[in-house]
Amino acid sequence: MNLQEVRKTAFKWRGGLWTALYLIILFLAKPTYESIIWGIIFVAAGQAIRFWAAGSIGLYRGVEVKASKLTTWGPYAFVRNPLYLGNGLIGLGWAIMAGGLSLWVFLVSFYIIYCLLIIPYEEGFLQSKFGNEYLSYKDRTGALIVKRWPKMEEIKGPFSREVLVKSERHSLRVTIVGSLLIISRLWW
Template structure:
């Protein structure tokens, strides 16, 4: 602990007892470049996803103001959860830019819980609201890892 010129104590490394979790693991320019790439992909993907929910679905990501129709276009054509994917990439990107292994760990932990919520609650709610239309969409569209190639025919044969 050091004392600032004002006489108020401050800490240089609040987690100095856990250096491998705080900083020590992520070193080098590689992680900064990786982080910039992840932010450059994740941020626009998140914004695009929210825009499509509002413009085409006439709703928001907020559960109290959900979309009025099932969205299957834009980023939702490639995966069912592009907003979550974009946000995950954005947070991981910032963690790599800042070189904080603890932020990588906490981001991954948070998204495990988010994906459990989506699978256990949100997908059931969407199925109840949109019925067979959602079930078809769910069968032909991956949960998180997008298909970046365009389909000419749905898997259902439609």
């Protein structure tokens, strides 16, 4: 299996990989009241970014990479992968809540799964589909870290509450239940 096939498989199974990573964090969890408070801040920030991104991009879920247009407004004016940035902040929040070794396990795993596998796979598709338009966008925005502050006209664009609700209701439930399970580790 070559690297491109590994990346395609990681993309296809990204939900399962996320679940496995969460379960490891839950298993390792030794939360404190202080770690929970700090972690919830990151979880809330991550979910807020996911809401903004989901309402800006349109329907996006699936096991295949697809895009009918290149979304460059909303949070996509800041970073190319705001949904994954949101995931990263949620996972970081869970790891902070869990404490100890969980933080290192999360950081290394997230880097390998997202930065080395999933994001490059998606970017290859976007570059082949949108060509120079994507390369120009990639040049001015970071994958997960803001390269430059966009102009207001770059941020403005369509936003659909209907798509947000349809796309993110499952993710929101997972985020809430996942957070509550880690908090419950205070007592077991």
